[in-house]
Amino acid sequence: MKALVCDEPGRLSIVSRPEPVRGEKEVKVRIRHIGICGTDFHIFAGKHPFLEYPRVMGHELSGTVEEAPADSRLKAGDPVYIVPYLSCDTCKACRKGLSNACCNIQVLGVHKDGGMAEYLCVPEQNVVPTGKIPLADAAMIEFLAIGAHGVKRGMITSEDRVLVTGSGPIGMSAIIFAKARGAHVTVMDTREDRLKFAVDQLGADATIFADENAESEAERQTSGEWYDVVIDATGNAVPMQRGFGFLAHGARYVFLSVVRQDITFSDPEFHKREATLIASRNAQPDDFAEVVRQIEAGKVPTRALNTHRGRLEDGVSLFAEWSKPEAGVIKAILEV
Structure with missing residues (x-):
């Protein structure tokens, strides 16, 4: 599969990697849209304090289910968005319902490789149906949830x-x-x-x-x-x-x-x-649900927010261009 990798600060490359293999309780998602976040630009610029290179960035993600467990509520072809905060479910914060502040949290695209690739496997609990929301808009749910x-x-x-x-x-x-x-x-x-x-x-x-x-x-x-x-x-x-x-x-x-x-x-x-x-750190499941409700109600101007689009394979040149203030980017989205 194709993946966009930040090899080191200021240098990106498109590489070929093996498709990920789904774990027993994981869902394999065919990534369709990737929102570019300020965090991604900080990684590109070498300003992120909690990162090791090389890294596949990308945590604002939407796509379609490729494979799911047999007993899953999800099935192949379902349009979904991904909650990028991987919590341990056992620490004190998680036991208090604060999965967004998990003591052992791993954020996709930061602590481990994210979704600037054709496929990604994540725990089923982190994969949510988009409902009536178009996939391009669904790639903006995470930043709105914050x-x-x-x-x-x-x-x-x-x-x-x-x-x-x-x-x-x-x-x-x-x-x-x-x-x-x-x-x-x-x-x-x-x-x-x-x-x-x-x-x-x-x-x-x-x-x-x-x-x-x-x-x-x-x-x-x-x-x-x-x-x-x-x-x-x-x-x-x-x-x-x-x-x-x-x-x-x-x-x-x-x-x-x-x-x-x-x-x-x-x-x-x-x-x-x-x-x-x-x-205020990250977001919780009810915040994601609130974003979905407000988008469906027409209260979020998604078209106005999504100012720039491009293809994953053009990401090397687009990233450098979009990171400049004069580009006027509010929310840029890569399409896969």
Whole structure:
């Protein structure tokens, strides 16, 4: 089978590999579409801290069942998407229902080879029917589920004024699901094109340009009451720390971002607000189900999000092109 391999930072190649052999409790999936994630671009750039090369990337995956166990709920030809978090089911986190935070988690395309290939074998529990969703759209379910999980963690309601900082794909997913809950959503970023997209395509209510005047503009827009929920999706420690200054009294601050640096903040200011700081990692089964419901309900502008497409065999050249900011990629998808 064909596979796209990141041999080392900055170098990709198309190789021929044996087709994987399905284990007893595994499903063999014929991969059809692969969403390209920021994680993939970080791997390509050599910036991922938990990776060994060479690696077959790809964790935003959809396809059709090639083979399944005899007693499976799945059958050959079924359209499916793949949940890329392989949990152990035995650690304390898993026993608490936190498979997304499994102590021994392996993420496809990061800790082990992923789906930038023609076939992939994964545990049956990680293979889910797409329902009425087209396979190309199903390849976007995983990144959308991350935003849905963060919105759930933030306990967002229609009574909340929400600030999403960072309007890349993960920030966009948070906007979509905060709006689905009826919240008033403001988006802050340094890119005017992304802010416009958030309003025109995602239904954001207001925007703030992230310059030195952002705090005064936020104070003006909220009449000095600030935000009930702040969701950071910048992936940068500086704006993550800055976000504490936008919290209302009693607010929740959700970190969708994860960085290697320490994060510091003023304890007196945080304490007097009785604010809550929340980490949000990966997604859980109900988050994936929520994404499916909202796509089927027409609440997710999948066509607008999927800005770029190409073929797996052209991935070597496309990856280098798509990784440039001027390419304007929101979500790129490789077709197999």
